[in-house]
Amino acid sequence: MFEEASEVFENMLKSSFPLTFIVFLPAVLILVSPLPAEAAHEFTVYRMQQYDLQGQPYGTRNAILNTEARTVEAEVLSRRCVLMRLVDFSFEQYQKALRQSAGAVVIILPKNMSTMPQDIVQQFMEVEPELLAMETVVPVYFALEDDELLSIYTQTQLSSSSQGSSSAAEVLLHTATANGFQMVTSGAQSKAVSDWTITSLEGKLNGVGGEDLPTIVLVAHYDSFGVAPWLSYGADSNASGVAVLLELARLFSRLYSYKRTHAGYNLLFFLSGGGKFNYQGTKRWLEDNLDHTESSLLQDNVAFVLCLDTLGNGDSLHLHVSKPPKEGSPQHTLLKELEMVTSTQSPDLRFNMVHKKINLADDMLAWEHERFGIRRLPAFTLSHLESHRNALRSSIMDMRSLQKLSRNTKLIAEALARVIYNLTEKNAPGDLQIFTEQMVQEEQLSSVVDWLTAQPRAAQLVDKDSSVVSTLEYYFSRYLKDVKQHSTKADKRDPEFVFYDQLKQTMNAYRVKPAIFDLLLAVCIAAYLGLMYFAVQVSISEDRIAHCLPLLTTLLILPALNK
Structure with missing residues (x-):
């Protein structure tokens, strides 16, 4: 040849x-x-939250993208896809892109976000609520960084920076020779998802000694939340609460299986869905049990409702209450036992009660126990967070290891057991330990958290046929009796919540030349042919x-x- x-x-x-x-x-x-070079690069992008809650829209309102890429260094961002890296991200730059009517925003996240410096992680966590609070028609996407995407960002940044050169000839030459990228999504425009079902689970352990027994309700919501649903793993909020609830179900199911330790309390366990959307699953469950049925443990003698939320870390525990418990009541007894158990078994742990009244004027309730408080049920939430406004509760950065989960589980189990078996400070020594270190299985807690955080659990992604629901139901069936599913759908006439699709798409970055390049090429070809x-x-x-x-x-x- x-x-x-x-x-x-x-x-x-x-x-x-x-x-x-x-x-x-x-x-x-x-x-x-x-x-x-490669003419195109295909990668997965995750769209920012889009939902309506009580008629108020949140997040981005658009899902279609077909425009040329720029970085924030460019002077003109109008109708351009603005690329930002998390390490350089700032809320001011994001607002600049929106003010200039950018065509879209793509925020590039590191593939392993656990390696990010803590100050950058904390800064972005604090910005996430502000991103969602600003309703925008600009499509906002998140992408995980790879070598090709990083190369695209670098080339786009060089092209965007050259626009500020002092010489017009330099700008023209660089514009003509630089590579550009056309960012195009493959999906369609987002639309509301009709008839979406939020599923909750209920199971119980019946006490012994009569029919009119007091009931202790243990609650945790299993869904997660963040600025992008497909990136919301919720390790601390609220995989930790679910893990504690399942471990309590295992421990007390063993105690309730023997006559000598079968207590005179009914234990009702509830895993709620839609917790991050104003506790929609809990609201419907309360309506079903208090308004639409004649026989329910919630209609009988409820001692208290203990909600478990963000219990995986921290050197403190806070009991959040809407109304301080009266002395002599079961909830006051639990408060005192928690104080005693933490002081004797974990002296380094700080425990206190946080009182906050329910503000019905707010669009969102602060804690899950407020849903029960509205229905006049004695309830509180146990968390290592002192404030419900902590950014950790609604962040895609909530993927940290849970170092204190086993310790907190043991303390909660000890305090509950002392209340259930009347082993209060008056009747038993304060240093009495009902559960040993071996009885609270740390490996089981870790495996549950690992499984939960291996998949996003945003409410828009977990339907009634999800593996999350079926696996949690299996766990309940192993330890509890009368396990039931409770479904929640939005009212079609006046929906309290509306979810939207197109939350995960494929994006293509096509290598293109600017229009000035075509003009110069045509001139060069004409000159060559003339010569x-x-x-x-x-x-x-x-x-x-x-x-x-x-x-x-x-x-x-x-x-x-x-x-």
């Missing part, structure tokens, strides 16, 4: 100059040019003169000979 090609080039070189120059020069340029035409004309004129020279000589000589 190479021998045949060499013969072709040899014949070309032996031919006339214009043909050689026209054909050989472009061929050489093609052969010596570097290998072309070649002129060279051919000159060559043809020389050949004609050479061929006509003998004829001209003959014409000049013949008249002389005739004379």
Whole structure:
């Protein structure tokens, strides 16, 4: 093949100059040019939250993207896809893109977010609620960084930075030679999801000693929340609460299986869905049990409701209450036992009660126990967070290890057991330990948290057929009796919540040249063709003169000979 090609080039070189120059020069340029780069890169993007809650819209309202990429260094961002890296992200830059009517925003996250510096993580966690509070028509996406995407960002950043050069010629030259990227999503426009079902689970352990027994209700919501549903794993909020609830169900199911330790309390366990959307699953469960049924443990003697939320870390425990418990009541007894157990078994742990009244004017309730407080049930929430406004409760950065989960589980189990079996400070020594370190299985707690955080659990992604619901129901069935599912759907006439689709899409970054490049290329091609035409004309004129020279000589000589 190479021998045949060499013969072709040899014949070309032996031919006339214009043909050689026209054909050989472009061929050489093609052969010596570097290998072309990838023309497109396909990657997965995760769209910002889009939902309505009590008629108020939140998050981005658009899902279609087809525009050229820029970074925040560019002076003009209008109708451009603005790329931002998390390490350089700031809320001011985000607002700049929105003010200039950017076509879209793509925030690039590191593939392993656990390696991010803590100050950057904390800063972004504090910004997330502000991102959601600003309703915008601009599509906002998140993408995990890879080598190709990082290269696209770097090239786009260089192109965007050059627009600020002082020389117009430099700007023109760089604009013509730089690579651009057209960002295009493959999905359609987002639309409301009709008839979405939020599923909750209920199970119980019946006490012994009569029918009218007091009931202790243990509650935790299993869903997670963050600025992007597909990136919401919720390790501390609230995989930790679910893990504690399941471990309490396992421990007390063993105690309730023996006559000597079968207590005179009913234990009702409830895993609620839609907790991050104003506790919709809990609200419907209360309505079903208090308004639409004649036989329910909630209608009988409820001692107290203990909600478990964010219990995986921290050096403190806070009992959040809407109304301080009265002395002598079961809830006051639990408060005192928690104080005693923490002081004797974990002296380094700080425990206190946080009192906050329910504000019905707020769009969102602070804690889950407020749903029960509205229905006049004695309830509180146990958490290592002192304030419900802590950014950890609604962040995609909630993926940290839970170092104090086993300790907190043991303390809660100890305090509950002392209340259930009447082993209060008056009747038993304060240093009495009902559960040993081996009885609270740390491996089981870790495995539950690992399983829960291996998948996003945003309410928009967990339907009634989800593996999350079926696996939690299996856990309940192992330890509890009368396990039931409770479904919650939004009212079609006046929906309290509305979810939207297109939360995960495929994005393509196509390598393109700017329009000025096409113009300059057309000018260069026209000049090249004009030069070649002129060279051919000159060559043809020389050949004609050479061929006509003998004829001209003959014409000049013949008249002389005739004379």
